[in-house]
């Protein structure tokens with residue numbers, strides 16, 4: 342039962358579709374609303390923590406430009422002065438100054454690199470942790486719409502792009518533009534006709550940058566989205582490995598994956614082609630300018646309008662422009678990629694979170710759970726999944742929720758701990774609307790164990806204490822006992838054994854028992870069990886049920902049940918049919934009065950009753966692991 346996280350095909354695209362040749366995008370196109378530079382600009386707040394470092398970096402950059410521009414000016418002085426006048430002392434002095442300037446440039450360059458790395462990695466870390474926290478806060482409806490790979494690519498690839506921009510692109514974009522402006526002004530001052538030629542060459546550069554920007558941004562967005570799609574395919578391929586193998590669908594999935602990587606390759610190559618053309622033009626323009634400057638400069642020197650020293654300084658300065666102009670191409674590309682990455686990150690930061698936290702806590706909670714006219718409709722659906730649900734569960738009482746498949750049981754259980762919010766009516770605990778309670782407090786009052794127990798790749802102890810970090814060894818022991826999960830103590834390192842990703846190294850029943858112990862350990866007032874016992878064999882189920890009886894006597898319980906044996910744990914039973922409660926009563930009452938209940942229970946209950954009546958320790962259902970021959974032997 343995974344109602345709330347199910348990806349709905351109508352709004353959200355599916356990953357590699359094994360059965361179809363058509364390749365659909367994994368994520369809905371980004372919202373049409375334009376975010377100019379704002380997404381990137383708003384990330385500036387993450388730089389504040391490293392403000393001093395960024396300031397030193399800016400000063401070092403300005404000094405660096407100053408030093409690099411001083412060299413051609415000194416050269417002019419050397420040529421026109423000591424060299425022309427054969428002044429050895431002057432040559433020595435200016436040579437020493439030039440050496441000092443060169444050393445100064447090297448020092449500030451080193452300083453800038455050294456300081457920037459900590460600031461960048463630190464800023465990246467801050468954005469990443471914020472993004473992670475935001476993802477945790479977003480409601481299940483958000484996670485149902487987004488593919489894991491798309492989130493992963495934003496957390497890793499996009500943030501790395503932003504880090505590279507902050508540490509390199511941003512600095513050099515500013516430094517290079519500043520250098521171009523300063524050098525052009527110096528050239529105009531030195532000899533204005535040549536200065537005008539150089540200034541005029543900036544026009545085609547600016548035009549090219551403008552033309553390139555739109556196409557490059559579009560392609561960057563496509564590449565980054567396609568990277569997310571590929572990541573999603575990998576993620577699903579790894580998680581769904583067992584299903585893929587068991588259905589023998591590897592070739593089909595492989596071809597889907599290959600198609601996505603090919604698409605990514607094609608788009609990346611389109612981007613490279615566009616960038617290559619752009620870079621070539623950017624490199625050709627300064628070279629052409631240099632040829633014109635050399636021609637005009639030679640004539641001007643011959644006419645005595647400028648000295649040889651000025652011409653050498655002019656050309657040296659012009660040469661110093663080649664790198665900043667040529668680098669503009671990839672620096673602008675980096676900026677556009679960073680802007681796209683920031684847009685993609687902003688889609689998470691700006692995602693609407695309809696779950697508004699409450700402020701209240703209960704003085705002495707008793708766990709009186711009431712559902713009053715509760716209705717629920719998924720965002721992307723035009724039908725109510727739940728409607729007019731009324732249910733009053735007294736403190737300490739246990740109600741079993743039964744209903745056909747798709748009747749809304751899982752959805753209803755998700756509403757209690759506010760994994761999603763009711764869209765109509767209200768749910769109260771001790772008379773207080775759950776929306777008024779602080780969410781963290783509510784989730785300590787209500788513990789939920791799901792049919793599909795997610796375990797994290799951490800130790801068994803960490804998995805167990807997820808909802809109660811301060812649990813003592815005795816508490817853990819008791820929870821393990823109740824959930825019949827003592828098997829963890831027999832793992833190679835006991836409770837400290839690291840459980841594989843998604844708890845894959847444990848059996849389904851073991852994972853369920855561990856998840857149950859985790860819920861019990863929270864010591865909740867309300868315990869919600871969403872068909873938690875479904876993967877247990879008949880022996881373990883009987884043991885867990887026995888233990889659960891003890892737990893449920895102290896807490897208010899809402900237990901989704903498919904089996905008659907689980908229903909018998911409850912004081913009352915509520916029958917859910919197409920999102921509405923159609924009957925409530927004790928098991929015996931419902932058997933007598935509700936045809937729907939009888940239909941739901943009949944097959945399983947008959948089997949359970951037979952087992953109960955038999956009271957025979959050798960009943961075949963008590964020994965599902967026996968072979969046919971063994972059973973025949975016992976029967977004899």
Ligand SMILES: Nc1ncnc2c1ncn2[C@@H]1O[C@H](COP(=O)(O)OP(=O)(O)OP(=O)(O)O)[C@@H](O)[C@H]1O
Nearest residue numbers: 342344345347349719726746747748749750751752
């Ligand atoms: N994210 C979603 N968007 C739209 N509809 C959904 C979504 N998740 C579930 N539904 C629909 O809501 C209905 C109730 O689903 P739910 O999982 O709560 O049923 P259930 O009674 O727990 O079923 P089962 O016993 O088979 O697990 C189903 O019709 C299902 O298709």
